[in-house]
Amino acid sequence: SQKIEQNSEALNIQEGKTATLTCNYTNYSPAYLQWYRQDPGRGPVFLLLIRENEKEKRKERLKVTFDTTLKQSLFHITASQPADSATYLCALDAGGTSYGKLTFGQGTILTVHP
Amino acid sequence: GAVVSQHPSWVICKSGTSVKIECRSLDFQATTMFWYRQFPKQSLMLMATSNEGSKATYEQGVEKDKFLINHASLTLSTLTVTSAHPEDSSFYICSAPPGGLHEQYFGPGTRLTVT
Numbered sequence: 001s002q003k004i005e006q007n008s009e010a011l012n013i014q015e016g017k018t019a020t021l022t023c024n025y026t027n028y029s030p031a032y033l034q035w036y037r038q039d040p041g042r043g044p045v046f047l048l049l050i051r052e053n054e055k056e057k058r059k060e061r062l063k064v065t066f067d068t069t070l071k072q073s074l075f076h077i078t079a080s081q082p083a084d085s086a087t088y089l090c091a092l093d094a095g096g097t098s099y100g101k102l103t104f105g106q107g108t109i110l111t112v113h114p
Numbered sequence: 115g116a117v118v119s120q121h122p123s124w125v126i127c128k129s130g131t132s133v134k135i136e137c138r139s140l141d142f143q144a145t146t147m148f149w150y151r152q153f154p155k156q157s158l159m160l161m162a163t164s165n166e167g168s169k170a171t172y173e174q175g176v177e178k179d180k181f182l183i184n185h186a187s188l189t190l191s192t193l194t195v196t197s198a199h200p201e202d203s204s205f206y207i208c209s210a211p212p213g214g215l216h217e218q219y220f221g222p223g224t225r226l227t228v229t
Contacts, residue, residue, distance in 0.1 A: 032216050034216075034217060036220075041223070041225070042223060043118075043120075043207045043209075043221050043222050043223045044158070044207075044209075045220070046218060046219065049216055049217050089157060093216060095216075099146075099216070100146055100163070102160065102209075102218060104158045104159075106156070107157055
């Protein structure tokens, strides 16, 4: 069966450092991999999308890599700030007839300490 | 950016009653919307796909007669939880992709508590 694992349930880092979150998947061939931020009691907020034929995407302090051979994505937040503290979710979209149907990982709770 | 709203943001109902949750895309049209459920300390699980002008499609294990979905217009989808039971208590979240895009825009969620 399809499985998505985000390797850390929780990650604590100091302000200014780079946070690196990992998403691994098995029995899946995603056309798109997406990262979302979720604050307590709120819906997820879209951050970045990367396609299966792309290796890296950047947006401001965010960077995502996608290795379809390793079946892994890394999500980086550089120069982290306490305001970056939240749960980060990776989500896979198989595309095609499954367009838009997202399968989510369990999330990593990031805490950035001042 | 694209905005999706949900109403109500929270609701408490008695066991056996029905509850309707609305999901609206405010600044774009959505022929497809998605409904997710999230239990405490768990991730989002897709329940169903709401299609404007046709029947919703449900994920395996989701009872279509219990979770009624109506996509009334290009900006509105509703989820009705019928004969609610305490085990239906959860956080219900809808999402929609603006046309041509693959990323989803999520509503703020509805907290349902069944007593």
